[in-house]
Amino acid sequence: MRLDLKQRLVLALMIALAGFFTFAVVYAQGGGPAFPTDDDVNRVAQKLYCPVCPNTPLDVCETQACKDWRAQIKDELSQGWSEQRIIDYFVAQYGQRVLAEPQRSGFTSLVWLLPVISALLGLWIVYEILKGWRKSRRAYQPAPGPRVAIPPEVLERIERELRETD
């Protein structure tokens, strides 16, 4: 089969394109660090707490157990697990205490709810206090004092001293 010039050109172009894409894919694989990197692992680990040490986030804990858990996260990420799936897996394995942030449903929603309620209650108390103080002012009406004439030099001195102390 003979190809005419036009067909030969198209074929050459297609081979060149295919070659370029192959090269591009190989290059991309070799150029950047392979997924998952340590940073990818830490991004998941920082949302979790070490299941054994008290109050230590998983991304900073340097015990052997935590290193193993981070290696496990790395495995799971490379198997294509989503972040949420890994977190759910850890919760299922070790309980809710591995979550840095308590869940917003069920009993633990109380931890989020109460501060909001208390802040609103606080605002209401502030309102009541200020209202009470205003009321005591209305109840207390001082008799109008004698009108006084203050000599200008005294006024000036007061003004000056006020400026200095202010």
Added chain:
Amino acid sequence: MVTDIGLIALSIAFLFASYATIASAYGGWARRPAWVESARNASLIVFPFLTISVLMVVYSLYTLDFSLAYVYDVSSTAMSPFLRVTALWGGQNGSVLFWAWIMAGFVAVVLLRKWEHDRELMPYVIATSMLTTAFFIGVVLFITNPFQRLWYVQGATDLLKAVFPPANAMPYAASDGGGLNPLLRHFGMIAHPPTTYIGFTGFVIPFSFAIAALITGQSKGDSWIRSTRRWSLVAWIFLSIGLILGGRWAYDVLGWGGFWGWDPVENAMLMPWLTGTAFLHSVMMTEKRGMLKKWNMVLIILTYSLSLFGTFITRTGVVSSVHAFSKSALGPAFFVFIGVTFLGAVMLLYWRWNTLSSEHSLESLLSRETGYVLQNMLFLAITFAVLWGTVFPMFSELITGTKITVGPPYFERVTGPLFFALLILMGVVPGLAWRKQVARNLGKMLWVPFAASVVIAVGWGYLHRMHPASIFGLWLVGFVLSSIVAEFWKGVRARCASRGENPVQALVHLVGRNHRRYGGYIIHLGVILIALGVIGDSFFKLNTQGTVAPGQELTIGDYQLKLNGMRAYSGSDGREITESDLLVFENGRQVSEIQPRQDYFTVQQQPVSVPGVYATAGKDVYVLLVGWELNGDTIKDATFKIYVNSLIDWVWIGGLVMILGTIIGMWSGPEGKEASYVFKPNLVPAIPLPQEA
């Protein structure tokens, strides 16, 4: 012999403290001054006896007497003499004794000064403070005794710890001890417990005066506030220093690139600091306006109870596990004591509630009074949020049986907006007048700082990363900062105009004439610098982790780090050190060389990461060595965790500024008399003025 002397001194101190409590309460109640005088002398004697006891523990630690259980636990032959001495507060038993000793010292100093002014209050001041001291000495004596010896019983697997010989036991002396926890061998952790304890125990003084004022009915006036103002400031500044040192220790030692992790132990310290700060502000309004008296009482009771609660949390480990509570008698003893203290104080307050009404009314909603009420409420709301987040895991474990963690995301999200509101008040309230503020004048005063802060924030946002919350935060910092500067500027300008002083003279005289006011502004300045550091840490932090072979580079932001080599050697205090050498380049130019390393403590089998830090006023490059691989004898590669922490150094600088401000604020100067002047505008003028015809 040494142990016996320490134990006897401790027992005598306990007897005297108990006697002083009872004698002073009886003397006050029956109005028998001789009993009060005797109680005072007994209180004064407690301190020297406790000092003997403390010295005996220190001596045992220093000479490594491993027949003592406490020495065996926290000291070791590999430790330097300095560290051995600081091990006094490196473990449970020693630190409770140390707590009691500092408290006894505080009380002794108060009783040694002239107390003619407070003759009425004194019996109950002694009773309250000595009751607490007696409780702590009792805990040391009966529960966490540092003079317990080690005993060996034939056939038993563990050594026994007891003061007196158990049945069939032989005394046992180990050849070496466990040594101080490696994480605690840092200047921040050596200085942090003493400063924190001074802060915690210092609040016993204002608390005792408050209780005495409630019992005697003197709570109506404010003499108890005047007598304790300086004590409250001392306690507060030491608590502040303790917080900052703790943060610095976490930053240098714990290896997570930050200084605050919302850990229960940190929160335990933050809570009394928050209520204590509110108290310091609140009493100012009582001095000036005779208002907020109930608040002062509530705040000092909370501050003191939270100080005890903080000690309870840190010393019993109850938050990390509820089960720690029942492991020793310490938990229940503390729990009962805190309960009695808190409920007793609240009942007293309830009894005197009606005597604590305001002497004045509110003239305008736009006034400094409103600002003070709001700030008190904000401090309380933050305290509650922190308390709730700290104790919630305990409730969860008790009620549902599930262990949960309440981590930084909760605390940041809940307290963040409240702290922002508090900072806004800090910028606005100093510009408000007492009683009534004309809105137009307020606008006149604040528009310059406001405009300046907007320019700063927009400029910053344009130059750097556009994170909306960070720009808002920087606006806030800019606003408060420029409003403080404006306060100084106003005062200096007035003095320059009226007295013809040059600006430097005017500034010195301005601060010199009103220590309290300008000391306060300087403290605010420190707080706002810390806020700047916190904003940098929250919004501009970069971090990465990577593995490199020698000669290779890691890149983060504008920085490149090149691994230059590694070495291993033996260090002091029984540690094996693996140290890396990194060259730091900024945009291709070498700026520093740092040595992040890992110290392995062989006795405790514990690794400790020591970061390598390249610090500038703008940024810290903070590098941790987290692992390495060997290829035979040579290094194959090493893994580093790198943080670029923006603005973090302003936290430490802010801390120093706060200390400076507090020292200025406490200084008694020419304004001593002026400060006691009470502003009571509703009174009829005492000097008759010429009547208008």
